Amino acid sequence: MNGLPPASIQPRRARWALSFADLALLLLGFFVLLQASGSRRDQTLRGIGAQFGASASPSDINLPLNPLFVPGEALLSPEGRARLVTTALPLAGQGEILEIQSFGTEPGQRRFDAWDLAAARLGAVARALQEAGVPQDHLRIAGLAETPDQAGPAGKGQTIRIVRRAQPR
Known part of the structure; x- marks a missing residue:
């Protein structure tokens, strides 16, 4: 034995890494878009909050x-x-x-x-x-x-x- 796990176990271990990489890229993309919105950042955040059910507050x-x-x-x-x-x-x-x-x-x-x-x-x-x-x-x-x-x-x-x-x- 060479100390490596059997071949059937290796693909299962790599699945979480792929999901984690997807999540990291999704978050990176979100923050890049948020930064790119510039002066409309507050409006963008309010819109995102509304999509997730945040209660609307009186605007500035x-x-x-x-x-x-x-x-x-x-x-x-x-x-x-x-x-x-x-x-x-x-x-x-x-x-x-x-x-x-x-x-x-x-x-x-x-x-x-x-x-x-x-x-x-x-x-x-x-x-x-x-x-x-x-x-x-x-x-x-x-x-x-x-x-x-x-x-x-x-x-x-x-x-x-x-x-x-x-x-x-």
């Missing part, structure tokens, strides 16, 4: 800030505050964090330059949500986005995106 919201704020200032108008609260509060869930992201800027005028105005408005949105009842530890300010493709065409002003995130454990 994008709010252009021009109609919400006093022009050139970081002060919410009364109508803007009401619109912000009624739009964003349904996203506040049990144990989840609302992440506030900012895209784009507007030209500053008197007190603020463009960056200061964008940052001040981001803070004003967070304070308004906190005053509306969202606990401070459930709010996260992500800051100003650095990728211009997410802000949309140039000159469109500042946009705030409010995204639900799972609470870190």
Whole structure:
């Protein structure tokens, strides 16, 4: 005997390796497609989740800030505050964090330059949500986005995106 198992046992041992290789290639293909979807990644993941029976949650919201704020200032108008609260509060869930992201800027005028105005408005949105009842530890300010493709065409002003995130454990 040469120490090798009989020939009838060898093909059965190799079957699991073929199945494992198929699984590995399938997962690799999935992640390549997910990466290739680029800016539509969240939409793709929601679609995949829906196919597997995941419950649909309120989608993230994008709010252009021009109609919400006093022009050139970081002060919410009364109508803007009401619109912000009624739009964003349904996203506040049990144990989840609302992440506030900012895209784009507007030209500053008197007190603020463009960056200061964008940052001040981001803070004003967070304070308004906190005053509306969202606990401070459930709010996260992500800051100003650095990728211009997410802000949309140039000159469109500042946009705030409010995204639900799972609470870190």
